[in-house]
Amino acid sequence: MRQSPARPWQNCLRTDAWLTTASPADWAVDPSWQVLVQGFWANPTGLALTDFLSQRLGVGARLFPPEPLRALRMTALPEVKVVILGQDPYHAVNQAEGLAFSVAQGVTPPPSLRNIFKELQADLGMQPPMHGSLAPWAQQGVLLLNTCLSVEEGRPASHAKQGWEVLTDQIIQAVCETSQACVFMLWGAHAQTKKPLINGQGSHGRHLVLEANHPSPLSARRGPTPFLGCRHFSQAQTWLAAQGVALNWSLHP
Numbered sequence: 001m002r003q004s005p006a007r008p009w010q011n012c013l014r015t016d017a018w019l020t021t022a023s024p025a026d027w028a029v030d031p032s033w034q035v036l037v038q039g040f041w042a043n044p045t046g047l048a049l050t051d052f053l054s055q056r057l058g059v060g061a062r063l064f065p066p067e068p069l070r071a072l073r074m075t076a077l078p079e080v081k082v083v084i085l086g087q088d089p090y091h092a093v094n095q096a097e098g099l100a101f102s103v104a105q106g107v108t109p110p111p112s113l114r115n116i117f118k119e120l121q122a123d124l125g126m127q128p129p130m131h132g133s134l135a136p137w138a139q140q141g142v143l144l145l146n147t148c149l150s151v152e153e154g155r156p157a158s159h160a161k162q163g164w165e166v167l168t169d170q171i172i173q174a175v176c177e178t179s180q181a182c183v184f185m186l187w188g189a190h191a192q193t194k195k196p197l198i199n200g201q202g203s204h205g206r207h208l209v210l211e212a213n214h215p216s217p218l219s220a221r222r223g224p225t226p227f228l229g230c231r232h233f234s235q236a237q238t239w240l241a242a243q244g245v246a247l248n249w250s251l252h253p
Helices: 031-042 044-058 070-074 111-124 135-139 164-178 232-242
Strands: 082-086 142-146 182-187 207-212
Touching (some): 031 044, 031 164, 044 164, 070 135, 070 142, 111 232, 135 142, 142 164, 182 232, 207 232
Parallel strands (some): 082 142, 182 207
């Protein structure tokens, strides 16, 4: 009997991982973010968030991702070229890896991520990668930032409005103030609520804002700004090139 062909992201190592500590001192970030992050954890909102995470871990809740600040470890503030905003991490075992929309190696990409790959292929002709991890983007200046940075297993948005949004708003503002040319990709209504935080946008500004529906199958094809067909990847690449900034969207080795 003929076997069906393997999907390109299969045959990769899978790992089970979740958050094991509520101590921010254990979460490494690039030194360029250190002052901002330390200031947040020292203020009342940061302290309350730490207490909340500790309490949830104390009652046996399984929290994802294992490294909430991974995006800040992988992408230094002065190197940010693009910000892609997500909402909160994936809430199933094995999926979340601390980068918005990205999943750990060996995990089948969820529908939203598959639509991102579809748009990447339609826009730039790039074949879907052998995995669902967007870490190669993070390594070259794409800040993959969820607005909430932790979640409980099987409970989407369970850590919303616990303080993470204060930190991630500060991160967006820091990028606006530091970067000489940055593209902000706002996919979906939630991400688009952050548009007022982005200073320096517009025809005479330093930053480019691209908006479309969320890549979820529920909205990716809907008007007035469908995600599929938005051509954000080529637009970002062309605009950054005009500013003298190189960006390669390839996820292949």
